Amino acid sequence: MKTRQQLTYRHIPGKADHPTNTKTNKKPFSKRTVVYFINLLNLQLHELSADRTHMVSTAMNGNLGGGGDLSSVPIHMADQGTDTYEREFHLDLVQVNGNRIRDIRDALRKTKGNTYGFCEDCGNRILWKRLNAKPDARLCLFCKEKREAASNRHGILPHNSQCVAVI
Numbered sequence: 001m002k003t004r005q006q007l008t009y010r011h012i013p014g015k016a017d018h019p020t021n022t023k024t025n026k027k028p029f030s031k032r033t034v035v036y037f038i039n040l041l042n043l044q045l046h047e048l049s050a051d052r053t054h055m056v057s058t059a060m061n062g063n064l065g066g067g068g069d070l071s072s073v074p075i076h077m078a079d080q081g082t083d084t085y086e087r088e089f090h091l092d093l094v095q096v097n098g099n100r101i102r103d104i105r106d107a108l109r110k111t112k113g114n115t116y117g118f119c120e121d122c123g124n125r126i127l128w129k130r131l132n133a134k135p136d137a138r139l140c141l142f143c144k145e146k147r148e149a150a151s152n153r154h155g156i157l158p159h160n161s162q163c164v165a166v167i
Helices: 031-061 077-112 128-133 141-153
Strands: none
16 A cells, blocks of 8 residues: 555646636546545545554553553552543544544545535535545535534534633
8 A cells, every 4th residue: 555655646736726717616637636536545544444443452452551450459440430531532533533434435435426526515626735635525615614604603613712711
C-alpha cells in the first residue's frame, strides 16, 4: 500500500476551481483525478481499519496501561473508575473511527456512480483542495459553513468552541 507522500498528482488550480465558474461546477472530475482520490480513500480506509482493530482489542482486553496484572494486589475503586473511563473513551474512539470508515466507503461507492466530488446539498463540484484534504467530504465549503451556522443558531456549539459561564 502506498503512503500519502507516494501518491502524487499535480493539480494546477485555475478558473475551473472557482465556485462561481458554472461551466465546470457540474462537470465530473477526469478519470485520472478520480483514480487519485480512489487511491487516497483506499489508503485512509486501510489505515483506519488497522487502527480500529487495535482500539477494539485494547478496549476489550483491558490493556489500557495498568502496568500488568498483579493478582495478589487488591484493586482500588479509583483504579476501577480509571479503567472504566479509559475503556469507554476507547469505545467512543472506535465509534468515531467507524463513522469515518463508513464515510470513506460511501465516497468509494460514489466514485463508481460518477457522483464523487459533488456537494450533496447544492450539487456543485467540491473544490479539489477540499477533497485533497478530506477525500470523503460530502459537502462543499459553502454548504458546510451554512450547516454549521444553522446548528450554531439552534444552540449546538461547534466542536472546538469554548464555553464561558456568565454569572
